[in-house]
Amino acid sequence: MPLSIHPQVDRGAKAAAANFTGGNLSCHCADRKVTVAIKGQAQFNHVCGCTKCWKPAGSLFSQVAATASTNVSVTANADKLKVVDDKALIQRYACAQCGVHMHGRVNRPGHPLHGFDFFHTELSTDAGWAPPGFAAFVSSIIESGADPERMGDVRARLRELGLEPYDCLSPGLMDFIATAVAKSSNVPKRKMAEVSG
Template identity: 60%
Template sequence: MASISLHPAIDQGIRQGTPDFAGGTLVCACTDRPVTVRINAQVLHNHACGCTKCWKPAGAIFSIVGVVPEDKVEVTANGDKLKVVDPSALIQRYACTACGVHLYGPIEKEHAFKGLAFIHTERSTDPGWAAPEFAAFVSSVIESGTRPSDMPAVRARLKELGLEPYDCLSPPLMDALAIYAARKAGTLRE
């Protein structure tokens, strides 16, 4: 099963984070004027994501993505190279216009996750980021070219790495979405 390559950051095993880690710097792939983004917080809900919207490095079938409070994100160099990939999307993914790497993606529309920004910790060389906790939107890797016949091996490899595979978000995140919807509807029982 180790022959299934999911993502370079997890293929050789998952590196655990440091409890007191307070953030680091994300860097795009450019050698000339790289975009840098300072993250002043530990990542939350870090996970392998199979959706077709998240940025993935060459050859990866999953991205590694998590969230931080939006106010903990600071573009520190060459922000003029950043552009939103899809202005109509819920997550406003800012990517480098030269290399294509996504650096952060805030949620600016009314949503349970408004105020959070999605980040790709793999774009940082700073050790200590929280490890991925689960895999989301696993079936979606079929949409980006994974053979359906490979899916049992993909799910088995994720489980082998300790990442529970979901075809949505993890239960705590799905609960957060439901709580938000129930509050809006006035049906939340606390």
């Protein structure tokens, strides 16, 4: 039997819908649900093994996507939201009643991810979100109790699901962050030497 990574990817992820305009996220409360509206398509959707992200019960990984903070608005029961860790880079807003993380905002000016919010597409019943494209912070699942002896199996399962495993973020997202840091530091681009035949 294959390892369970996350309920949204265990049987294969669904493709993104063309011209998807966004949707609504809801917490798990039976009444007075916290509702968050997301405009537009999810960016950088991935499964994450870090110990900070909210995971459904029994999941090895969370599933997290990003969007511009201007695309996120709390539309119902904002009074129930509390910041999980006010010292963390990502200020994760969770429902104080059910514990579900609704969105996480990067409010640190000057940080490459300032102006982004992170969210869990699985909290939406709207079909069409971009599927996860990679797995981040894979080794960190050991910190949550995963058996270190099974990490080869975990990485093999992720690849089977089309999710390249990384122990950081994906190369494209790391390049984005490094580019922002270089620009803010006024590092000039330099020509890279090519090897001649």
